[in-house]
Amino acid sequence: MTTDARAAAGVGDVGGGVTAAELRLAARNHALPLEALRWPITPPGLHYVLVHYDIPAVDPAAWRLEIGGRVTRPRSLSLAQLRALPAVTRAVTLECAGNGRALLEPRPISQPWLTEAVGTAEWTGVPLALLLDEAGLGDDVVELLFSGLDRGVEDGVEQRYERSLSLADALAGDVLLAYAMNGAPLPPQHGFPLRLVVPGWYGMAHVKWLGAITALTEPFGGYQQAVGYRLYASEEELASGDGDGAPVTRIAPRSLTVPPGIPDFLTRERVLDAGRCVLAGRAWSGRAPIERVEVSADGGEHWSEAALDPPLGPHAWRGWSWTWDATPGAWTICSRATDATGETQPLTPVWNVKGYVNNAVERIPVTVRG
Amino acid sequence: MTTDARAAAGVGDVGGGVTAAELRLAARNHALPLEALRWPITPPGLHYVLVHYDIPAVDPAAWRLEIGGRVTRPRSLSLAQLRALPAVTRAVTLECAGNGRALLEPRPISQPWLTEAVGTAEWTGVPLALLLDEAGLGDDVVELLFSGLDRGVEDGVEQRYERSLSLADALAGDVLLAYAMNGAPLPPQHGFPLRLVVPGWYGMAHVKWLGAITALTEPFGGYQQAVGYRLYASEEELASGDGDGAPVTRIAPRSLTVPPGIPDFLTRERVLDAGRCVLAGRAWSGRAPIERVEVSADGGEHWSEAALDPPLGPHAWRGWSWTWDATPGAWTICSRATDATGETQPLTPVWNVKGYVNNAVERIPVTVRG
Incomplete structure (x- = not known):
């Protein structure tokens, strides 16, 4: 190496x-x-x-x-x-x-x-x-x-x-x-x-x-x-x-994204082609129904509203999708869930001794090529 | 911690x-x-x-x-x-x-x-x-x-x-x-x-x-x-x-052991009570049938012959067992497979750049209590 x-x-x-x-x-x-x-x-x-x-x-x-x-x-x-x-x-x-x-x-x-x-x-x-x-x-x-x-x-x-x-x-x-x-x-x-x-x-x-x-x-x-x-x-x-x-009791809200494009074996970093890219993922909270999922391609600078799939049931995650017009460059995909109590995910982790309930927004670095 | x-x-x-x-x-x-x-x-x-x-x-x-x-x-x-x-x-x-x-x-x-x-x-x-x-x-x-x-x-x-x-x-x-x-x-x-x-x-x-x-x-x-x-x-x-x-082609011989006793959550180190303890595991080689499994409780100083289970088939691992009279103290369980070509496991790893085919003998530290 x-x-x-x-x-x-x-x-x-x-x-x-x-x-x-x-x-x-x-x-x-x-x-x-x-x-x-x-x-x-x-x-x-x-x-x-x-x-x-x-x-x-x-x-x-x-x-x-x-x-x-x-x-x-x-x-x-x-x-x-x-x-x-x-x-x-x-x-x-x-x-x-x-x-x-x-x-x-x-x-x-x-x-x-x-x-x-x-x-x-x-x-x-x-x-x-x-x-x-x-x-x-x-x-x-x-x-x-x-x-x-x-x-x-x-x-x-x-x-x-x-x-x-x-x-x-x-x-x-x-x-x-x-x-x-x-x-x-x-x-x-x-x-x-x-x-x-x-x-x-x-x-x-x-x-x-x-x-x-x-x-x-x-x-x-x-x-x-x-x-x-x-x-x-x-x-x-x-x-x-x-x-x-x-x-620790009920699950705090969280959203994750299906990583777009293809991975590097070792680093897991992603590369994808420029153009229309449907980002999809799932969001859940054990505290209240998911009410909203936002997606960002620029590491949380700008957020867009994702479309929610029909619910699978009261205790299961909820699918979401958002169409991204991917232009060449380095991007960081984020998604953020909010539940019906208004609770949402923090952008940075909240530390505790045993390391529980860190629901900070996920960051997926991707490279879009022309 | x-x-x-x-x-x-x-x-x-x-x-x-x-x-x-x-x-x-x-x-x-x-x-x-x-x-x-x-x-x-x-x-x-x-x-x-x-x-x-x-x-x-x-x-x-x-x-x-x-x-x-x-x-x-x-x-x-x-x-x-x-x-x-x-x-x-x-x-x-x-x-x-x-x-x-x-x-x-x-x-x-x-x-x-x-x-x-x-x-x-x-x-x-x-x-x-x-x-x-x-x-x-x-x-x-x-x-x-x-x-x-x-x-x-x-x-x-x-x-x-x-x-x-x-x-x-x-x-x-x-x-x-x-x-x-x-x-x-x-x-x-x-x-x-x-x-x-x-x-x-x-x-x-x-x-x-x-x-x-x-x-x-x-x-x-x-x-x-x-x-x-x-x-x-x-x-x-x-x-x-x-x-x-x-x-890299066919699988080199290897044997693993079902760890005896109970684990520590964090370190996975094992503790068990003194007395008769049946150690069991599985051994395999992709190069020839398994002919012999030896077991050591003292980190490879002394070896005993394990009993082999009937074969599952020509391409599957072979079960083995060995009864250990566990006395109080710190021990290291090892097992070593030998196949019909005479190939056996080394006691120390053979290094290569990409880290393949390290079939060195497994070492499981255990503490036996009185």
Whole structure:
């Protein structure tokens, strides 16, 4: 590789210097290749994947979902029993809470996502509210705890992956226990045989390899709730152990673009021919419906309104398109989503210790040739 | 993150310092999570993926395979016509030629694979020899050229992805034009609607998104044959442009282990309890059948013979297992494959400019607790 090529590859860039640990995580987990935004429902294997520990080995014949804690009728359900219950299918966009982390400076050391840790699937399963109703929740229940079968160590704490939802969030519309993804049994990396799906929330809430649901009368204080998945403004706030960083919950608005033209293998920089170019992408928010997408070809100097495709459903991303008259030169494609609450994407990232919820506008450098 | 945690994460390690370009590639492409070695046939979405440029958008109704060049009967075949021909299914292990690249020093800058860019699938399709026989090859044909629909730029050369095989290699047993993977249509990232499968060869030979096969009377001199996928001992040899680095062809022997115990989220380092521990993994070679797998728990000081599972077929990896009496302390698990030619894995990598064929023995650090 020549010196120029090494420079183009970002050797010595502030955005480089990725550690061996981050590389090990990046080799295991994967984002959605941006060109795969062209599909409204993400094809198998292209949906982003984050596995905290290892994908557990689950024998579906022996597996049971244990529903317990403060309930009148504890249950132990087989996969066949779950599949015999009334099922619903919902198109849901999932995004990792750490999406955008590797673009923060200084870069929090964890899974080094750029912008593409997202995907949309059709999830089929049993409404959670139905199962909770059958189990009979005690009057003093405040939260439901969801326990995965995956185990590991994080910050020195040995644990199984567990997260809770408030009673109100758990009973909200369309929270599912999903056993199928895009019409097929869940793939191992997406939680086989059963995962929680909480439309609108970042990925950490959608507990995979679900083994137990426990009705709690006190809020859950486990690692993934009280320490992880919180917004700490400084190391000092994190070190204080007060656990009062704001919790990560619903997905902030974001838009991504199918990169136009063709890529350079190494740098992923794009080249395209001058002329009419239809830019397209997808935008989503877990907080309210997408109301507006703007597109810029000059890095955010000027913005134009994109046309929105018909909605796929209340929990899925929304397609958009905008026709660009591309003239020769160097350009930077940006898109910006705004939802019905008026929340929009910042132009520059908002930093926090663990690197969550960085929904800053994506920048795609392209060269247009005459 | 504390200073200790940053040190444990490899900040400042010689193995760190990964560039922004490498991270962009690592976010798109993905390896097999090592625990997924437990499946003899890799489940959908877990098989390694390397996409050189972009996954092309293919309309299967409009798509044709063009068979031309020096043939008596040029053909233009639809997917339905291909599916109507006699089909075979073969379990084939595929590995990226760049697997192990990120463990070389200095690290060649490209897709930064560690050890896990591998997978085994059941590929279904039409024997290539059958189609070539129908097309009628001219007597002076020396190579077959396989052209993908994916386009991009590499080292300044704009190209579609193309690779050739000698007539002998193309007509060899079990070379397939595959339209199904594990019983389902090819996923987009694995070459939908058709890819070449060349059992025993590294991944670069298995041309995806196949659009054309051309019978050539002179050897192909395109980028991916004459410049890429060659073993250059030095930058000077590469820069000389003689194109006489040895070509990358068949897969060298390698063995990987399902990591025992549970991982630390960030460092992926493993901890397990003392006692009997069955270590298992898979070994493969594209050059000859696997004849022997040895396992070491002490980083290669002492080796023991693993038991081999029955073969899955002539082109697929071979399962192995070995029972370890794990005693408290820090250990390094290694495994080493030897094939029927006697070729085995080196303990330290053999460096080359582009970082191909690094099949050095894998090292998995583990801590056993009492």
